[in-house]
Amino acid sequence: MKQYYEILRELREDRDLTQAQIAKVLGTTQQVYSRYEKGENEMPVRHVITLCKFYGISADYVLGLKSEQNNGKRIHKNGALRGCKKTVPKNDGKS
Secondary structure: OOOHHHHHHHHHHHOOOOHHHHHHHHOOOHHHHHHHHHOOOOOOHHHHHHHHHHHOEOHHHHOOOOOOOEOOOOEOOOOOEOOOOOOOOOOOOOO
């Protein structure tokens, strides 16, 4: 079974997003987010919730308790759920 931080990295890479872009969604820095993906720091629950809404997945999937990503909700093209105000920040070339 995969660790949650491995799943986080796969989700990001599958969508061709940078760590800096996801860090902006979470309101943190790229360095802090990098430590989450490496398993060096545990991700706060509020960030797990935000990413679940952003990617349109269940927390069970992120935590490795479920093998399916989609929790049955409608997902937009950018990976966000309808009603989720967070969108993918544009890559400004700085990351």
